[in-house]
Amino acid sequence: METRGEGTPGLSEKLRRGDVFAEQCPSRDILNHLTSRWGVLALMALLDGTRRFSELRRKVGGVSEKMLAQTLKRLEKDGFVQRTDYGVVPPRVEYALTPMGREAARHVAALADWIERNLPRIMGARPGAEDCAGRAGG
Amino acid sequence: METRGEGTPGLSEKLRRGDVFAEQCPSRDILNHLTSRWGVLALMALLDGTRRFSELRRKVGGVSEKMLAQTLKRLEKDGFVQRTDYGVVPPRVEYALTPMGREAARHVAALADWIERNLPRIMGARPGAEDCAGRAGG
DNA sequence: GGTACGTACTTACCAAAAGTTAGTCCAGGG
């Protein structure tokens, strides 16, 4: 993200580049969806490949079915997630990242990775406060 | 973010790597703070350098003073932002990224950059729906 | 004298979103 010069828009500006700092720009909504509490984790959970709803639920510690369903629906609407309903009972539904979703998820995952690797430093190197041995899923 | 093998933790695991999927892991809170609605934009706004409160307010379109203050306080507490109060009236306070905050902000900015560059594609290439010419600040 | 402005917050109250709990439908098992 470079400085946005205030000069005359060049040819590349013709592509209507977004501006997340501008409240009314659609990129703001996209940013909010991708960085939403459960959106971040759902995207990352799908990086490993297609998953069913209940798998995602178990993978993402702390998410409710309601919030997961809501989040996936929104990501699907945005075009980042593809939902496949097999139309059977009990229900069988699978979720997968679209190519665009995969690109977004990689960026999100890079941040999460950085946090996880730097956690001791962030927490001020207090060994007792970082008990993440109990993995949520995976 | 690689697969977290379920095998015996190696020596590197001794460093208590975080796991954002685990609800109780402190990395979850950090992730939520860094990806919060206003946290994302505040971090990015500070990438250009030190700014005063009102500058940030103007730069980040749509944020209220309340939410901005709240967000900056939390980022400061986490160690990503440094606050300098000059103790004068009218108040003069400056905010800057810490080295750690700069690292985090770069990751966040990469995602935002990706969104902005891919906005036409994300919006399905509808030219009429992407009027971001009115820049929020900068 | 008064009002207005900018600064960086804080407070009181309301709106919106998240969270909790229960429910739906069905096949299979005890």
Next chain:
DNA sequence: CCCTGGACTAACTTTTGGTAAGTACGTACC
């Protein structure tokens, strides 16, 4: 009969975000 798993949805409660007003003070202007 009840329970389980699956993928949601609805009703209600709790939490967080948003709105509007307030604080204190120096400076500028009428």
